[in-house]
Amino acid sequence: MNEYTIHSAKMVPLDRSNIDTDQIIPKQFLKSIKKTGFGPNLFDSWRYLDSGYPGQDNSKRQINPEFVLNDKRYEESEILISKANFGCGSSREHAVWAIQDYGIKCVIAESFADIFYNNCFKNGLLAIALPKDAIEELFRISEEGKNIHVDLINQVILDSAESEIVKFDIDNFRKTCVLEGLDEIGISLKHSELIKSFEKNKKEVTPWIFK
Amino acid sequence: MPRTLYDKLWDLHEVTQREDGTYLLYIDRHLIHEVTSPQAFEGLRLAGRKPWRTSSNKATPDHNIPTTDRQLGLKGIKDEVSKLQVTTLDDNCKEHGIEQFDIEDERQGIVHVVGPEQGITLPGMTVVCGDSHTSTHGALGSLAMGIGTSEVEHVLATQCLVATKQKNMNVQINNVLPKGVYSKDLTMSVIGKIGTAGATGYAIEYSGQAIESMSIEARMTVCNMAIEAGARAGMVAFDEITLDYVKGKPYAPSGTQWDNAIDLWKDLKTDLGAHFDETIKFDASELKPQVSWGTSPEMVIDIDSVVPEPKSNSESNALDYMGLKTGMKPEDIKLDQVFIGSCTNSRLEDLRIAAEIVKGNKVSKSLKRAIVVPGSGLVSKAAIEEGLDQVFMEAGFEWRAPGCSMCLGMNPDQLDEGDHCASTSNRNFEGRQGYKGRTHLVSPATAAAAAIAGNFVDVRSIVG
Ligand code: SF4
Numbered sequence: 001m002n003e004y005t006i007h008s009a010k011m012v013p014l015d016r017s018n019i020d021t022d023q024i025i026p027k028q029f030l031k032s033i034k035k036t037g038f039g040p041n042l043f044d045s046w047r048y049l050d051s052g053y054p055g056q057d058n059s060k061r062q063i064n065p066e067f068v069l070n071d072k073r074y075e076e077s078e079i080l081i082s083k084a085n086f087g088c089g090s091s092r093e094h095a096v097w098a099i100q101d102y103g104i105k106c107v108i109a110e111s112f113a114d115i116f117y118n119n120c121f122k123n124g125l126l127a128i129a130l131p132k133d134a135i136e137e138l139f140r141i142s143e144e145g146k147n148i149h150v151d152l153i154n155q156v157i158l159d160s161a162e163s164e165i166v167k168f169d170i171d172n173f174r175k176t177c178v179l180e181g182l183d184e185i186g187i188s189l190k191h192s193e194l195i196k197s198f199e200k201n202k203k204e205v206t207p208w209i210f211k
Numbered sequence: 212m213p214r215t216l217y218d219k220l221w222d223l224h225e226v227t228q229r230e231d232g233t234y235l236l237y238i239d240r241h242l243i244h245e246v247t248s249p250q251a252f253e254g255l256r257l258a259g260r261k262p263w264r265t266s267s268n269k270a271t272p273d274h275n276i277p278t279t280d281r282q283l284g285l286k287g288i289k290d291e292v293s294k295l296q297v298t299t300l301d302d303n304c305k306e307h308g309i310e311q312f313d314i315e316d317e318r319q320g321i322v323h324v325v326g327p328e329q330g331i332t333l334p335g336m337t338v339v340c341g342d343s344h345t346s347t348h349g350a351l352g353s354l355a356m357g358i359g360t361s362e363v364e365h366v367l368a369t370q371c372l373v374a375t376k377q378k379n380m381n382v383q384i385n386n387v388l389p390k391g392v393y394s395k396d397l398t399m400s401v402i403g404k405i406g407t408a409g410a411t412g413y414a415i416e417y418s419g420q421a422i423e424s425m426s427i428e429a430r431m432t433v434c435n436m437a438i439e440a441g442a443r444a445g446m447v448a449f450d451e452i453t454l455d456y457v458k459g460k461p462y463a464p465s466g467t468q469w470d471n472a473i474d475l476w477k478d479l480k481t482d483l484g485a486h487f488d489e490t491i492k493f494d495a496s497e498l499k500p501q502v503s504w505g506t507s508p509e510m511v512i513d514i515d516s517v518v519p520e521p522k523s524n525s526e527s528n529a530l531d532y533m534g535l536k537t538g539m540k541p542e543d544i545k546l547d548q549v550f551i552g553s554c555t556n557s558r559l560e561d562l563r564i565a566a567e568i569v570k571g572n573k574v575s576k577s578l579k580r581a582i583v584v585p586g587s588g589l590v591s592k593a594a595i596e597e598g599l600d601q602v603f604m605e606a607g608f609e610w611r612a613p614g615c616s617m618c619l620g621m622n623p624d625q626l627d628e629g630d631h632c633a634s635t636s637n638r639n640f641e642g643r644q645g646y647k648g649r650t651h652l653v654s655p656a657t658a659a660a661a662a663i664a665g666n667f668v669d670v671r672s673i674v675g
Contacts, residue, residue, distance in 0.1 A: 017525050018407055018507045022640040027621045031275065031292040033249035033299050051628075051646035054292055085408040088441070089640060090619075091343040092247065093360040114411055114443050115343060115357055122361035173231030184361070185258070188369045191227055191235060195371060198226045198237055199264070208464035208472060209239040209336060210266050 007105055007126075007150045008160075009078035011142040012068055019082055020089035021116060025098040029054055038094055039101030043069060073145050081138050082109040087116025096123050106150050108157075110135050121174045124181050126152060134166040141165075152178060213482035215379045216448055217414040220354035220479070224337045226371055235371040239336040242322045243270035243309070243363070245300040246621070247341030251364035252303040262307050263370035269331050270304050270311040272297045273321045277622045278584050278611035284315045293622065320587025320613040323347040323554035327431065328587055330460025334449045334476045339366055344554050344637065346437040349446035350430035352453055352479040354414075356443045377443065378488040380413035381481075384421035386496040391671030393564070394429035395556060395635065395654035397421065397493075398436040399501040403511040405491060411441035413489065416481060421495035422447055427456040428560040435555045436637050439508040448480035502541045502667055503639045503652040505529035510639070514541055514657070514669045532641055533649050534629065541667035544651065545577065547630035549662040550644070551608075552584030553618035556635035556655045562594050565659035566602045568673060574607035575665030582609045582624065584616040608662070620645045633661040 086109035280287035326332035338355035348355035437445025585591035626648025
């Protein structure tokens with residue numbers, strides 16, 4: 001996981017609500033048993049004009065000039081901004097892996113679907129939910145091609161002139177996950193003894209779950 | 212203090228609170244399939260960890276496997292990439308001693324059909340699976356949630372899920388459904404009304420006369436699509452219908468354990484006066500058959516209504532993608548394919564309802580293809596015993612082997628570009644059933660009637 005402090009980057013604006021994980025990474029790429037290599041197929045059916053398949057040479061494909069990720073102005077953007085209910089649908093964590101593999105370090109949207117939001121932080125991808133007017137403001141700035149600064153420590157987003165655009169909420173644990181990259185299983189396993197005694201009791205009360 | 216069903220299920224499984232404020236929730240049952248598990252097993256291996264409790268885990272392949280040539284077993288998977296995923300599941304299960312209903316097992320099927328059918332998922336349990344439609348199992352009075360792959364690894368390693376408590380939502384459906392209107396129409400109507408993010412952050416309890424009078428299979432259809440309303444979990448209180456369903460299932464308790472179980476399960480209902488953060492009421496008698504017109508499950512209309520005026524960017528995009536125009540009636544939509552299957556609607560009851568309508572009719576010549584994909588090997592077997600396969604095949608349907616199939620088209624069952632499909636599945640996202648395919652979500656009855664007519668019809672005029 002990458003260390004994350006203040007991140008300054010351009011934004012790529014995806015002006016849609018309810019972007020589902022089937023769009024973020026279409027099902028044919030879920031056949032992989034790895035966590036890497038999904039980047040070239042991020043938003044595959046919007047990004048290219050043909051239908052993609054795993055293992056293909058993506059550099060030879062016809063790109064869709066109208067899709068925002070292919071717009072020269074947004075090349076090298078590391079922040080993805082979008083509207084409401086981003087990441088809805090399938091629980092596929094491949095969606096987060098694809099976004100990261102593409103080079104996006106932070107996703108900002110009006111709201112997120114639960115499972116996707118969780119998946120982001122399990123992988124150290126920062127996801128920030130902001131009110132509608134702040135999102136509108138970011139969309140405007142993105143069109144000017146200007147950078148923003150995401151200051152995670154102070155939970156604030158600044159414009160390129162370092163003045164505050166908006167503050168954001170994030171719970172402490174998630175914040176630490178992104179900042180330090182935690183071994184969540186390790187943390188839970190510190191409670192092993194408690195889990196064991198809980199389980200022992202279960203064995204007496206509901207033995208059938210052990211079948 | 213009076214508690215909701217969700218509160219009770221939570222309390223029964225809360226192990227401890229971690230320093231960060233989140234909770235460790237003990238997981239009774241963890242279901243595994245081939246798509247979301249390989250990276251989790253790999254993670255375990257890299258960290259030198261082992262599954263915490265092998266017996267909790269049950270696996271079956273479903274997403275990738277073809278629905279033809281099943282007698283060939285693994286050799287029937289022509290796509291090498293898919294095959295590797297299925298054999299990886301085989302290997303991981305073997306390595307860790309996890310019970311799997313593999314491709315050759317007659318109990319193999321869609322994980323959410325197999326779990327309840329086997330009694331692997333039971334009332335009062337916490338159930339998780341790396342699949343968002345795990346909410347299905349809530350129909351049995353359990354707390355069932357979809358999780359991501361990191362969480363799959365976490366559950367494997369610790370038998371716990373890191374969770375925060377959700378808010379309580381009651382979706383109350385009063386009165387009973389009219390003839391020709393089914394649990395699928397009900398669950399779609401709810402999503403149409405509250406939207407795909409309407410229940411984000413909530414656990415939904417479905418209640419009311421319509422739910423109470425429903426079979427478990429129909430309740431599963433309702434809970435299945437809770438996730439399409441944004442809720443990670445949907446559930447229904449335990450009652451006599453649940454008890455009758457669970458009784459005698461292979462993994463259900465028996466003997467004195469059965470009596471003890473009933474004592475515990477009887478309490479799996481919301482106490483009088485318990486607090487819901489949100490209550491939404493519907494009158495079942497006013498509901499109509501539903502058809503989705505767009506690319507999100509909230510884009511639905513009544514069968515006797517018309518494709519609406521787009522109200523947002525997303526809705527205009529959806530209209531374009533679907534090749535539809537405002538004002539079109541569902542019966543004006545010419546269909547190319549019909550798919551009866553998926554974890555929403557591939558159980559015996561669904562197939563019976565569809566077969567009843569299909570019986571003695573022929574699939575419209577204007578269709579390229581109509582397929583029935585039973586949810587599991589055992590559903591298939593039972594349907595064949597009743598002669599349902601014959602009814603479908605005589606009408607011109609193809610009868611397939613169990614799996615997710617055209618619900619998401621990871622296997623060869625896919626729509627062609629531009630195809631309109633009447634589908635009993637749960638997601639009409641762009642490309643979900645095939646590149647540039649156009650999905651219309653409907654009930655099994657509506658799908659069956661549409662296969663005969665070649666376009667949508669109001670099934671109330673057939674079964675009413
Ligand atoms: S049938 Fe469809 S929705 Fe259900 S588990 Fe399979 S792919 Fe997912």
